[in-house]
Amino acid sequence: MADTSQGVSPGGTPTGPSGARPVRPPAGRYGRTDAERSRTGRRGKRIYYTAVGLVVAVVVAIAWKYAAGSSVNGEVQTFQVVSDHAVKITLTVSKPSDKAASCTVRSRDADGNEVGRVTVSIPRGSGDATPTVLLRTTSRGTTGELVGCS
Structure with a gap:
């Protein structure tokens, strides 16, 4: 009678009846x-x-x-409080001469509340520009700030 029992190889791997290969479950x-x-x-x-x-x-x-x-850079040169409802802001804007630009300026009151804002267009043609803006405000402004240029 043939030996049909499964054994264990010396390495601890289960072997089939012939002892040659490991036992695997059905596919x-x-x-x-x-x-x-x-x-x-x-x-x-x-x-x-x-x-x-x-x-x-x-x-x-x-x-x-x-x-x-951005290739457009701006900076506030001066600002002057003209009246209770106006601030004059002078900017220096550097940009490529073949590109138009726009810069936004604003003013705030003593409490930090924004009282005026305007966007200034700078046409193409000159590389550097120094526009002066008269910003109308809702109450007395104490600052002239550049928000940004593009």
């Missing part, structure tokens, strides 16, 4: 095989690393655009 009975799991794992890793690479590329592109900044 498809307990889910995916090791080879299928390995393929899916590699595909998942590829998808993950691709997604991470795309996110990093987007962040770098946004940072590059932000760091490059």
Whole structure:
């Protein structure tokens, strides 16, 4: 009579009746095989690393655009409170001569509340400009500020 019992190899691996190869469950009975799991794992890793690479590329592109900044720069040279309802603001604006620009200025009262705001257009043609703006206010302004230029 033949030996049909399963044994254990010296390394501790279960063996079949002939003792030659390990015992495996029937195919498809307990889910995916090791080879299928390995393929899916590699595909998942590829998808993950691709997604991470795309996110990093987007962040770098946004940072590059932000760091490059605007080619239009402005600065308040002087401001003068003319009356209870007007502030005169003189700006210095640097820009490319072939580009039009716009700068927004504002005034605040003694409590820090905004009492006036206007956007000034600077036409193309000259690289540097020094526009003077008469800003109408709702009450007495105490400052003349540049909000920004673009």
